[in-house]
Amino acid sequence: MAKATKICLAGEGGQGVQSVAEIIAAAANAEGREALYIPNFGVEQRGGVSIAYLQIGDQPIGAPKFDKADILIALSDRAVRRCKQYVGPETVYVYDTSIEGVEEDLPKEGEAKRVLAIPALEIAKNELHPRVFNVIIMGAVVAATNVVPAEAAKKAIEKKLGYKFEQDPKLRELNFKAIDRGMELMNK
DSSP: OOOOOEEEEETTTTTSHHHHHHHHHHHHTTTTTTEEEEEESSSSSSSSSEEEEEEEEESSSSSSSSSSEEEEEEEEEHHHHTGGGGGGGOOEEEEEOOOOOOOGOOOOBTTTSEEEOOHHHHHHHHHHOOOHHHHHHHHHHHHHSSSHHHHHHHHHHHHHHHHHHHOOOOHHHHHHHHHHHHHHHHHO
């Protein structure tokens, strides 16, 4: 039985980690794969740490949560600190370069397979649009894990946001560009 890919996305409430996980899970299901997505919200009503646990595989997935992630993406300083427990020697750890003051909290050599800093927020602000920050992250997850093809991710986002794309066709192009840009970050 092939092992499921375990993905942990963590950020502040409102950064879109739950939307990203939901769209990737939908893309995996559309490709005939098994996907299990469990959201976890902080106890705060707003601005708490939001964690999405996502597993994708070719066999039914037995347990909703996991001990160690294959890929962990942290999008805020509090997310970096809160998700330490999900890092293991095989984890690819990704965080945004805009996060400051977390150097001591990042995995040390040997604690993770790789630690990568990506400028997703900077790219969203300076090249695309701040609202597609999470879609850049989605592209990074797709490229890092290969759990779904890029086209499946684009179809899933089209399904989720199609009504908005109909109102403003430029949004489709912007979101697709954000997926591609996120994939480029991971393929460097």
